[in-house]
Amino acid sequence: MSQTDNKRFFESLSGAGKAIAVLTSGGDAQGMNAAVRAVVRMGIYVGAKVYFVHEGYQGMVDGGDNIKEATWESVSSMLQMGGTVIGSARCKDFRMHEGRLKAAHNLVQRGITNLCVIGGDGSLTGANLFREEWSGLLAELVEQGLIDEEASQKYSALHIVGMVGSIDNDFCGTDMTIGTDSALHRIIEVVDAIMTTAQSHQRTFVLEVMGRHCGYLALVSALACGADWVLIPEMPPEDGWEEKMCQKLSAKRAGMKRLNIIIVAEGAIDRNNQPITSEHVKNLVVQRLGFDTRVTILGHVQRGGTPSAFDRILASRMGVEAVLALLETTANTPACVVSLCGNQSVRLPLMECVQMTQQVQKAMDEKRFEEAVQLRGRSFENNLKTYKLLAHRKPESELPQSNFNVAVLNVGAPAAGMNAAVRSAVRVGISEGHKMFAVSDGFEGFYKGQIKEIKWADVGGWTGQGGSLLGTKRTLPAKHIDKIAEQMRKYNINALLVIGGFEAFLGIMELLAARGTYEELCVPMVMVPATVSNNVPGSDLSIGADTALNAITVTCDRIKQSASGTKHRVFIIETMGGYCGYLASVGGLASGADAAYIFEEPFDIKDLQSNVEHLTEKMKTSIQRGLILRNENSNENYTTDFIYQLYSEEGKGVFDCRKNVLGHMQQGGAPSPFDRNFGTKIAAKAMQWISRKLNESYRQDEGRVFANTEDSACLLGMRRRALLFQPVVQLRDETDFVHRIPKEQWWLKLRPLMKILAKYKTSYDVSDSGQLEHVVLNRPKESEAMAAI
Numbered sequence: 001m002s003q004t005d006n007k008r009f010f011e012s013l014s015g016a017g018k019a020i021a022v023l024t025s026g027g028d029a030q031g032m033n034a035a036v037r038a039v040v041r042m043g044i045y046v047g048a049k050v051y052f053v054h055e056g057y058q059g060m061v062d063g064g065d066n067i068k069e070a071t072w073e074s075v076s077s078m079l080q081m082g083g084t085v086i087g088s089a090r091c092k093d094f095r096m097h098e099g100r101l102k103a104a105h106n107l108v109q110r111g112i113t114n115l116c117v118i119g120g121d122g123s124l125t126g127a128n129l130f131r132e133e134w135s136g137l138l139a140e141l142v143e144q145g146l147i148d149e150e151a152s153q154k155y156s157a158l159h160i161v162g163m164v165g166s167i168d169n170d171f172c173g174t175d176m177t178i179g180t181d182s183a184l185h186r187i188i189e190v191v192d193a194i195m196t197t198a199q200s201h202q203r204t205f206v207l208e209v210m211g212r213h214c215g216y217l218a219l220v221s222a223l224a225c226g227a228d229w230v231l232i233p234e235m236p237p238e239d240g241w242e243e244k245m246c247q248k249l250s251a252k253r254a255g256m257k258r259l260n261i262i263i264v265a266e267g268a269i270d271r272n273n274q275p276i277t278s279e280h281v282k283n284l285v286v287q288r289l290g291f292d293t294r295v296t297i298l299g300h301v302q303r304g305g306t307p308s309a310f311d312r313i314l315a316s317r318m319g320v321e322a323v324l325a326l327l328e329t330t331a332n333t334p335a336c337v338v339s340l341c342g343n344q345s346v347r348l349p350l351m352e353c354v355q356m357t358q359q360v361q362k363a364m365d366e367k368r369f370e371e372a373v374q375l376r377g378r379s380f381e382n383n384l385k386t387y388k389l390l391a392h393r394k395p396e397s398e399l400p401q402s403n404f405n406v407a408v409l410n411v412g413a414p415a416a417g418m419n420a421a422v423r424s425a426v427r428v429g430i431s432e433g434h435k436m437f438a439v440s441d442g443f444e445g446f447y448k449g450q451i452k453e454i455k456w457a458d459v460g461g462w463t464g465q466g467g468s469l470l471g472t473k474r475t476l477p478a479k480h481i482d483k484i485a486e487q488m489r490k491y492n493i494n495a496l497l498v499i500g501g502f503e504a505f506l507g508i509m510e511l512l513a514a515r516g517t518y519e520e521l522c523v524p525m526v527m528v529p530a531t532v533s534n535n536v537p538g539s540d541l542s543i544g545a546d547t548a549l550n551a552i553t554v555t556c557d558r559i560k561q562s563a564s565g566t567k568h569r570v571f572i573i574e575t576m577g578g579y580c581g582y583l584a585s586v587g588g589l590a591s592g593a594d595a596a597y598i599f600e601e602p603f604d605i606k607d608l609q610s611n612v613e614h615l616t617e618k619m620k621t622s623i624q625r626g627l628i629l630r631n632e633n634s635n636e637n638y639t640t641d642f643i644y645q646l647y648s649e650e651g652k653g654v655f656d657c658r659k660n661v662l663g664h665m666q667q668g669g670a671p672s673p674f675d676r677n678f679g680t681k682i683a684a685k686a687m688q689w690i691s692r693k694l695n696e697s698y699r700q701d702e703g704r705v706f707a708n709t710e711d712s713a714c715l716l717g718m719r720r721r722a723l724l725f726q727p728v729v730q731l732r733d734e735t736d737f738v739h740r741i742p743k744e745q746w747w748l749k750l751r752p753l754m755k756i757l758a759k760y761k762t763s764y765d766v767s768d769s770g771q772l773e774h775v776v777l778n779r780p781k782e783s784e785a786m787a788a789i
Contacts, residue, residue: 015043015046015047015048015323015327016046016047016048017047017048018047018048018049018113018114018326018327019048019049019050019051019110019111019112019113019114020039020043020048020049020050020051020112020114020115020116020323020326021050021051021052021053021060021067021107021110021112021114021115021116022036022039022040022043022050022051022052022053022070022086022116022118023052023053023056023057023059023060023086023115023116023117023118024036024056024084024086024087024088024118024119024165025056025057025088025089025091025117025118025119025120025123025126026056026088026090026119026120026122026123026165026166027088027120027166027167027303028082028083028084028088028165028179028303029084029165029166029167029177029178029179029180029182029183029303030082030083030167030178030179030182030183030303030304030305030306030307030308030311031165031178031179031182031307031308031311031312031314031315032083032084032088032118032165032178032179032315033075033078033079033081033082033083033084033085033307033315034078034079034178034307034311034312034315034316034319035118035163035165035178035315035316035318035319035322036052036075036078036084036085036086036118036319037075037078037079037316037319037757038315038316038317038318038319038320038322038323038757039116039319039322039323040052040070040072040074040075041072041075041756041757041759042319042320042323042324042756042757043323044070044071044072045756045759046323046327048114048323049069049111050069050070051067051068051069051070051110051112052067052068052069052070052074052086053066053067053086054066054067054068054086054087055086055087055088055089056087056088056089056090056091056119056123057089057091057093057094057099057103057123057126058089058091058093058094059087059089060094060103060106060107061091061093061094061099061100061102061103061106062102063102063103063105063106063109067106067107067110067112072759073621079312079590079591079592080306080307080312080553080557080560080591080592081306082182082303082304082305082306082307083303083304084118084165088119094126094130095126097133100129100130100133100137101137101140101141103130104130104134104137104138104141105141105146105147107155107158108138108141108147108151108155109147111154111155113155113157113158113159114158114159114161114326114329115127115130115131115158115159115160115161116161116162116163116319116322116323116326117160117161117162117163118162118163118164118165118178119162119164119165119166120164120165120166120168120170120171121164121170121171121353121354121357121358123162124162124164124335124337124350124353124354125351125354127160127162127335127350128160128335128350128351128354130158130160131158131159131160131335134157134158135156135157138151138152138155138156139152156331157331159326159329159333159335160335160336160350161322161325161326161329161335161336161337161338162322162335162336162337162338162350163178163315163318163319163322163337163338164177164178164337164339165177165178165179166178166179166180167179167180167182167183167210167217167302167303168180168210168211168212168213168214168216168217169214169216169217170211170213170214170216170357170360171337171339171353171357172353172356172357172359172360172375172376172377173337173339173348173352173353173356173357173377174337174339174340174341174348174353175339175340175341175342175377175379176310176314176340178311178314178315178318179303179307179311180216180217180311181308181310181311181314181673181674182305182306182307182308182310182311183210183217183302183303184217184220184221184224184673184674185305185308185550185672185673186298186301186302186304186305187207187209187217187221187298187302187673188221188224188225188464188670188672188673188676190207190296190298190301191207191221191224191225191227191261191464192225192464192670194207194261194296195225195259195261195461195464198258198259198260198261199258199259201292202253202258202259202291202292203259203260203291203292203293203294204249204259204260204261204262204285204291204292204293204294205259205260205261205262205293205294205295205296206262206264206278206281206282206285206293206294206295206296207261207262207263207264207278207295207296207297207298208264208265208266208277208278208295208296208297208298209221209263209264209265209266209298209302210265210266210298210299210302210303211232211233211265211266211267212266212267213233213267213360213361213364214233214234214265214267214360214376215230215231215232215233215234215235215265215267215268216376216380216383217265217302218230218231218232218263218264218265218268219232219265219380219383219384219387220383220673220677221263221673222263222387222391223383223386223387223390223676223677223680224420224463224464224673224676224677224680225261225263225463225464225676226261226390226391226423226460226461226462226463226464227261227262227263227391228248228249228252228260228261228262228391229245229248229249229260229262229263229391230262230263230264230265230387230391231262231263231264231265231268231276231281232265232268233265233267233268233269233364234360234364234369234372234373234376234380234384235369235372235373235384236268236269236270236271236276236369237270237271238271239270239271241270242284242288245262245284246284246285246288246289248392249262249285249289249291250289253291255457257460260285260291262281262285264276264277264278264281269364271367271369273364273365273367278295278297279295282294282295306554306557308550308553308672309546309549309550309552309553309586309587309590310546310549310672310674312553312589312590312591313586313589313590313750314340316589316590316753316757317340317345317750317753318338318339318340318345320753320756320757321338321345321347322338325338325347333772334349334350334351334772335349335350335351336348336349336350336772337349337350337353339353341721342718342720342721342722343540343541343718343720343721343746344720344721346773347772347773348772348773348774349772349774352774356375359375360372360375360376363375382681383677383681386424386680386681386684389427389428389431389684390423390424390427390428390680390684393427393430393431393456394431399430399431399433400432400433401433402432402433402434402691402694403433403435404433404434404435404494404495404694404705405434405435405436405437405491405492405493405494405495406429406434406435406436406437406493406494406495406496406497406687406690407436407437407438407439407446407451407488407491407493407495407496407497408422408425408426408429408436408437408438408439408454408470408496408497408498408499409438409439409440409442409443409445409446409470409496409497409498409499409500410422410442410468410470410471410472410499410500410530411442411443411472411473411474411498411499411500411501411503411504411507412442412472412474412500412501412502412503412504412530412531413472413474413501413531413532413667414466414467414468414472414667415468415500415501415530415531415532415542415543415544415545415547415548415667415675416466416467416532416543416544416547416548416667416668416669416670416671416672416675417530417543417544417546417547417671417672417675417676417678417679418467418468418470418472418499418500418530418543418544418679419459419462419463419465419466419467419468419469419470419671419679420462420463420464420543420671420675420676420677420679420680420683421499421528421530421543421679421680421682421683422438422459422462422469422470422499422683423459423460423462423463423680424679424680424681424683424684424687425497425499425683425684425686425687426438426454426455426456426458426459427456427459428683428684428687428688429687429690430455430456432687432688432691434691434694435453436453436454436455437451437452437453437454437491437493438451438452438453438454438458438470439451439470440470440471441470441471441472441473442471442472442473442474442475442500442503443473443475443476443477443480443484443507444473444475444480445471445473446477446480446484446487447477447480447483447484447487448483449487449490451487451491463671463676463680464670464671464676465670465671466547466668466669466670466671467667467668472500474503475503476503476506476507476510477507477510477511478510478514481510481511481514481517481518481521482518484511484521485514485518485520485521486520488520488521488523489520493520493523494523494524494694494705495523495524495525495526495690495693495694495705496511496523496524496525496526497525497526497528497683497686497687497690498525498526498527498528499527499528499530499543499683500527500529500530500531501529501530501531501533501535501536501542502531502533502535502536502578502740504527504529504530504536505527505529505536505537505715505728505731505735508525508527508713508715508728509728509729509732511525511713512525512713512728512729515708519706522705522706522707522708522712523697523705523707523712524689524690524693524694524697524705524707524712524713525712525713525714526686526689526690526713526714526715526716526725527714527715527716527728528543528679528682528683528686528716529541529542529543529715529716529717530542530543530544530679531543531544531545532544532545532547532548532576532577532583532666532667533545533576533577533578533580533582533583534577534580534582534583534747535577535578535579535580535582535740535741535742536715536717536742537715537731537734537735537741537742537743538715538717538719538724538726538728538731538734538742539715539716539717539718539719540717540718540719540720540746540747541678541718543675543678543679543682544667544671544675545582545583545675546672546674546675546678547669547670547671547672547674547675548576548583548666548667549583549586549587549590550672551662551665551666551668551669552573552575552583552587552590552591552629552662552666553587553590553591555573555660555662555665556571556573556587556591556593556627556629557591559571559573559627559658559660560591560625560627563624563625563658564624564625567624567655567656568619568624568625568626568654568655568656569624569625569626569655569656569657569658570594570615570625570626570627570628570647570651570655570656570657570658571625571626571627571628571657571658571659571660572628572630572640572643572644572647572657572658572659572660573627573628573629573630573659573660573661573662574629574630574631574632574640574659574660574661574662575587575629575630575631575632575662575666576632576662576663576664576666576667577631577632577633578632578633578739578740578741579599579600579631579633579739579740579741580599580600580631580740580741580745581596581598581599581600581601581631581634582745582747583631583666584596584597584598584629584630584631584634585598585629585747585748585750585751585754586747586750587629588627588629588754589750589753589754589757591627591629592627592757592758593627593628593629593754593758594611594614594615594618594626594627594628594758595611595628595629595755595758596628596629596630596631596751596754597628597629597630597631597634597635597638597643598631598634599631599633599634599635599739599741600741600745600748601748601751602635603634603635603638605638608638608643608646609650611628612646612647612650612651614759614760615647615651615655616650616651616654616655618759619654619655620654626655628643628647630643640659640661641659644657644659682716682718682723685716685723686716689714689716689725693707693712697712710727710729710730711725711727713727713728713729714726714727714728715728715731720746
């Protein structure tokens with residue numbers, strides 16, 4: 001049986017004769033336009049008619065020009081725009097039976113029986129009610145003579161698929177809602193800016209962020225910036241919190257810290273369900289400590305701006321998945337919501353998700369706060385535990401005494417988020433009772449003895465710093481194993497945490513191979529992947545890749561904008577990644593590229609010619625700009641210069657060409673919120689694994705640690721829905737060592753999606769497409785996987 005026989009392709013799912021309407025409802029969120037674009041283009045691609053419903057449910061009730069057929073070109077240049085281009089409105093009319101009757105009439109007139117709703121739980125609940133009433137509404141329309149019996153039979157079932165667009169991330173059943181990551185970007189940009197002025201004047205800043213009923217934004221931004229205190233509605237502070245908070249702020253200042261950051265969710269409450277306002281917190285600090293304190297309320301800034309790379313990719317994937325779900329639906333299929341679990345698309349019954357979301361609020365109203373946190377899901381619970389672990393240092397007397405020494409080092413090229421991972425590892429290690437040692441300059445610094453103890457306060461403020469503050473080199477340990485073993489003996493190192501890219505993976509394997517010669521290396525070792533290239537086997541994602549993707553996406557937006565108002569133009573952009581095409585492919589999806597050339601998918605001169613012809617056809621429409629991405633090592637002969645010259649020559653008279661090599665700007669800059677939180681949580685999990693392994697491998701009679709099994713040298717990586725510890729020896733067979741990439745890479749399945757959205761005919765494997773699942777409280781390993789977010 002061929003590999004293709006095992007796969008299910010969407011060609012069997014025809015949209016011919018179907019009509020799909022897409023609407024955005026409730027509050028806007030960055031990424032909604034990317035979702036609308038994906039629904040429109042995928043719908044047209046499969047042969048369906050697709051309609052915009054302008055102004056949400058109000059437009060559906062009012063009908064007329066509010067419901068318009070969409071074309072391929074009508075969603076061009078939408079991807080990078082914030083808000084929702086088709087408008088959104090709160091609609092009182094749709095809440096009334098009479099309003100829903102008008103809406104049903106407007107849909108039937110256009111033959112629309114498939115509805116894709118992008119909004120929050122209120123919008124999705126309304127859609128489900130509409131679906132349940134549909135047959136009754138049609139009967140009324142027949143009775144009133146507005147439609148005939150034939151139309152009633154033909155359009156007898158309404159199919160609903162929802163996508164959650166909400167910056168609050170307050171919908172149960174999905175790890176991330178569309179808009180959340182972009183809102184975190186806005187918050188972190190403000191926090192980073194405020195920190196510089198706060199430091200100058202030794203000020204305390206109280207920041208109020210959105211989240212009337214959900215503390216996700218407050219909690220994750222606190223984790224991402226290392227805030228001193230956070231107040232959220234799901235877990236109100238214990239009675240007497242005012243005194244504890246002031247003591248902590250005072251202790252920080254006494255420790256020579258020049259600023260304090262307190263983050264308050266707008267819906268923050270105390271144990272008696274009374275609101276805690278940012279102004280109240282400010283007054284507390286001023287009255288009790290006399291600190292110069294300012295309040296900043298971020299407000300609607302959080303909803304604005306361009307969507308992040310993550311939100312564009314999430315929304316594009318969800319939009320395509322929504323169309324597939326509508327094509328597969330039957331009269332008996334319940335309304336579903338397409339969502340994200342770990343790194344996978346899933347479909348969940350809409351009302352199960354809504355009911356669980358409502359249970360959270362009920363638990364909070366009834367002061368069952370622990371339950372409210374659990375109902376939010378494992379990702380939220382994990383965030384809260386990690387924040388408490390890293391922000392609040394226990395007194396020395398309360399710390400366990402392990403007498404173990406753990407070394408942490410960065411290996412390979414720098415990646416944004418490495419410092420957040422080091423900070424997390426150091427603080428978790430100290431909390432577990434270990435003595436932590438920092439190794440400068442990777443394995444090179446290790447054999448040279450550049451090792452020193454690192455304390456809790458030494459890593460303060462590291463979360464938002466780009467690059468590697470420890471220093472990192474690509475040097476491998478094999479030639480210096482004897483000296484490294486000597487340093488491990490000298491400092492009595494009992495475990496190693498290596499944060500880095502492919503060199504870190506090779507380094508761990510070399511240390512493992514030398515265990516037979518040097519007993520000093522028989523200690524637990526764990527690697528956390530950190531590289532912009534995202535080419536480490538055993539993990540779908542690496543620390544630093546998200547920041548690099550955002551750098552590529554922002555630059556591509558600017559480059560495309562530079563051609564606005566000019567003649568037709570095509571841009572050729574070269575990205576980093578070695579032989580791994582992750583940045584080019586996923587960056588291409590996020591920036592709306594027409595093609596992305598990568599090593600993993602060989603191409604020849606015919607493919608290049610086909611792409612030129614395709615662009616030439618597109619340029620005859622209203623589309624004026626083309627974007628081509630090329631991975632730096634995609635082909636040794638078809639270089640960026642060659643492709644630029646080919647396009648320039650073949651496009652003469654139709655479009656002109658420009659090229660740009662992005663270079664090291666992809667490695668620089670402050671880490672994105674995703675990378676800060678992914679680094680923080682994955683390193684914390686790695687340190688907890690080290691603690692368990694140290695206790696398991698400690699030989700009481702010899703008074704030393706001895707670990708020589710395969711599972712004592714692991715890589716901690718994200719696989720589909722879970723974070724997994726995998727012995728590095730088992731990853732050997734999964735690795736192409738010549739080209740320094742994994743043999744199988746999940747993101748290759750996204751490439752047809754990019755091609756479809758760029759109007760190419762291709763096959764899209766939907767065998768991984770979400771089948772309808774059920775919402776289960778804390779699904780197995782649910783979002784330890786989404787450590788980031």
